[in-house]
Amino acid sequence: MINPDTDVDFHITRTFNAPRELVFKTMTETAHLQHWWGPKGCRIAVARNEPQPGGIFHYCMQFPGGMTMWGRFVYREVVAPERLVYVNGFADADGNAAPNPMSPDWPMEMLIMVTLTEQGGKTVLKLVSTPINATELERANLLAAHASMQGGFGGMYDQYEEYLAKVA
Numbered sequence: 001m002i003n004p005d006t007d008v009d010f011h012i013t014r015t016f017n018a019p020r021e022l023v024f025k026t027m028t029e030t031a032h033l034q035h036w037w038g039p040k041g042c043r044i045a046v047a048r049n050e051p052q053p054g055g056i057f058h059y060c061m062q063f064p065g066g067m068t069m070w071g072r073f074v075y076r077e078v079v080a081p082e083r084l085v086y087v088n089g090f091a092d093a094d095g096n097a098a099p100n101p102m103s104p105d106w107p108m109e110m111l112i113m114v115t116l117t118e119q120g121g122k123t124v125l126k127l128v129s130t131p132i133n134a135t136e137l138e139r140a141n142l143l144a145a146h147a148s149m150q151g152g153f154g155g156m157y158d159q160y161e162e163y164l165a166k167v168a
Helices: 020-028 030-036 136-144 146-167
Strands: 010-016 043-049 056-062 068-079 083-091 109-119 122-132
Touching (some): 020 083, 020 122, 030 043, 030 056, 122 136, 122 146
Antiparallel strands (some): 010 122, 043 056, 056 068, 068 083
């Protein structure tokens, strides 16, 4: 496990009105991920999803106007229903790691650690994202983007909350 680099780590905490088992299931199964994962307003096409250590979640984000971007996770830990650890980054259509198409000075890979705890029938999600082998410039860009990332993850998790309400 890579030790988090706390001076540039990105943190987000959300509480969802659903039991932890359902939250975990909807965060790992293809049939669910394609309905909520990604930035608000984009559709996701899942090319591959293997939620197990060493497995890959490879997906295409399709934006209005025809722009597409590929991404992938490489799962490191999948501990149902409490923990997910994966390396996240952009990808090409074949699933190979690729630089951020909109920001070449962005870390190639981010280690994402998600913990889920149940409190009174609700689930608290804590996500920590830390860059892997980032340059000083990439780390500075990540730190400068924290507010924007709060909005981006916030929008995605707003979609997720709506989706959870439908399947709960």
